[in-house]
Amino acid sequence: MEKQKSFLPTAPYKGTRDFYPDEMRFRNWMFSVMRETVQSFGYQEYDGPILESFELYKAKSGEEIVQRQLYDFIDKGERRVAIRPEMTPTLARMVAGNVRNLAKPIRWFSVPNLWRYEQPGKGRLREHWQLNVDLFGVKSYTAEVEIILIADAILQKFRAPKGSYQIKVSHRKLLDSFLSNTLELKSEKAQAVSKVLDKKSKVSQKEFEGEMSPLLSDPAKQLPLIYSYLDSDLKSISKMPGIDPNAIEFISKLFSDLNGLGIKEQLVFDPSIVRGFDYYTGCIFEVFDTNPENRRSLYGGGRYDNLIGLFSNEQLSGIGFGLGDVTFKNFLEGHGLIPDLNRNDTVFIPILEEGLFQEVIKLADELRISGIKTETMLEPSKIAKQIQTAEKKGCRFVVFLGSDELANRTVQLKDLNTGEQVSVSRLDLSSKLKESLKV
Ligand code: HAM
Numbered sequence: 001m002e003k004q005k006s007f008l009p010t011a012p013y014k015g016t017r018d019f020y021p022d023e024m025r026f027r028n029w030m031f032s033v034m035r036e037t038v039q040s041f042g043y044q045e046y047d048g049p050i051l052e053s054f055e056l057y058k059a060k061s062g063e064e065i066v067q068r069q070l071y072d073f074i075d076k077g078e079r080r081v082a083i084r085p086e087m088t089p090t091l092a093r094m095v096a097g098n099v100r101n102l103a104k105p106i107r108w109f110s111v112p113n114l115w116r117y118e119q120p121g122k123g124r125l126r127e128h129w130q131l132n133v134d135l136f137g138v139k140s141y142t143a144e145v146e147i148i149l150i151a152d153a154i155l156q157k158f159r160a161p162k163g164s165y166q167i168k169v170s171h172r173k174l175l176d177s178f179l180s181n182t183l184e185l186k187s188e189k190a191q192a193v194s195k196v197l198d199k200k201s202k203v204s205q206k207e208f209e210g211e212m213s214p215l216l217s218d219p220a221k222q223l224p225l226i227y228s229y230l231d232s233d234l235k236s237i238s239k240m241p242g243i244d245p246n247a248i249e250f251i252s253k254l255f256s257d258l259n260g261l262g263i264k265e266q267l268v269f270d271p272s273i274v275r276g277f278d279y280y281t282g283c284i285f286e287v288f289d290t291n292p293e294n295r296r297s298l299y300g301g302g303r304y305d306n307l308i309g310l311f312s313n314e315q316l317s318g319i320g321f322g323l324g325d326v327t328f329k330n331f332l333e334g335h336g337l338i339p340d341l342n343r344n345d346t347v348f349i350p351i352l353e354e355g356l357f358q359e360v361i362k363l364a365d366e367l368r369i370s371g372i373k374t375e376t377m378l379e380p381s382k383i384a385k386q387i388q389t390a391e392k393k394g395c396r397f398v399v400f401l402g403s404d405e406l407a408n409r410t411v412q413l414k415d416l417n418t419g420e421q422v423s424v425s426r427l428d429l430s431s432k433l434k435e436s437l438k439v
Pocket of ligand 1: 085086087088116118123124125126127128130132133134297298299300301302319320321322323324325326327328
């Protein structure tokens with residue numbers, strides 16, 4: 001019996017995606033809208049390597065990332081390396097490497113692909129793309145004002161309706177002071193408690209208390225304090241004993257300025273925001289879709305004062321956010337914010353006769369020079385089949401060039417949307433197409 005040939009799977013690696021042209025068009029469109037927005041605030045694009053030394057993450061990214069989610073290995077030169085799970089450490093390394101020469105405030109952005117060994121599910125994959133927007137060299141809350149304005153401007157640029165998202169803000173020092181002063185926890189316990197707090201919205205109350213209670217010395221007294229901390233607003237939190245008054249003042253000023261700049265209904269003080277990374281030292285925030293189907297955060301960010309200090313004696317405070325493509329796509333889909341992205345801006349030219357190949361290429365070139373995207377067939381075939389190909393490829397206009405048209409310097413222009421076909425002089429073709437295509 002003939003041996004069955006075994007084929008390789010065509011599916012991509014677990015938790016990753018292939019971007020076929022339709023998906024790629026979407027991704028390019030989404031990030032081009034974001035690029036345009038952040039560039040309008042003066043931010044410049046940077047990039048770095050996908051591989052970094054393992055040490056870079058070990059220092060400050062936090063236990064969850066380093067122990068559970070990092071793709072790390074030993075390279076052929078015996079170096080321990082890791083595929084970037086986030087961009088902030090690379091950014092800090094790059095800024096630190098040239099810190100004296102860079103004009104402050106440094107305003108940079110990037111769109112890296114990042115790798116985390118996660119359990120893939122809704123809103124969570126092993127590879128995602130993430131817009132990173134960061135600002136260095138401003139200690140005042142005015143940096144937070146700008147970063148949150150940009151976070152909001154991106155959503156506005158996509159025409160996100162009022163009420164479709166919330167920007168939830170807190171401050172690491174609120175949490176730190178609550179854990180160490182109000183709950184009187186030692187630093188190791190405080191860290192463990194904050195990890196459980198970070199998971200609170202993803203587990204039931206019973207599970208939450210089940211994980212929390214063993215970490216507390218007096219759960220009967222401390223659990224109610226935890227609930228009242230989590231439920232508090234800016235006014236009530238300021239009355240809790242032990243809470244850092246500077247952090248409250250910081251958030252109050254930030255909210256007052258942002259409100260004055262029109263960021264009001266969408267801005268919420270939420271002390272349950274924890275953020276998983278160890279490097280945050282100040283204001284922290286997350287943006288959420290209000291659609292309950294899309295529960296994971298759209299953005300996460302905050303201020304980090306000491307990352308540059310890992311590389312030199314220089315001190316430079318940074319603040320920024322990451323915005324992932326997975327949950328953001330769910331957001332755009334859920335609120336009907338994706339425009340028609342089909343490729344009807346590309347013109348298609350069939351080959352009607354073998355001898356006309358060169359003439360078809362010349363015509364295509366004329367159109368390309370005038371700024372019209374043009375695709376041609378490369379071999380003749382039945383005309384109906386060529387029109388079908390144009391349709392399948394999503395082209396709206398088909399231009400026919402036969403020997404008669406060639407002789408009298410015309411073409412036949414067919415609009416596949418309407419079925420209409422007209423004879424057009426070769427001289428007028430590009431302006432007519434540009435008008436119809438609005439290019
Ligand atoms: P992060 O909260 O880990 O922050 O990620 C930011 C955003 O990236 C999330 O809100 C989510 O949209 C997306 N994201 C993260 N992990 C995944 C995943 N496995 N699958 C799909 N999407 C994901 C950071 O990475 C910080 N370094 C951001 C930052 C920049 N902080 C200051 N500057």
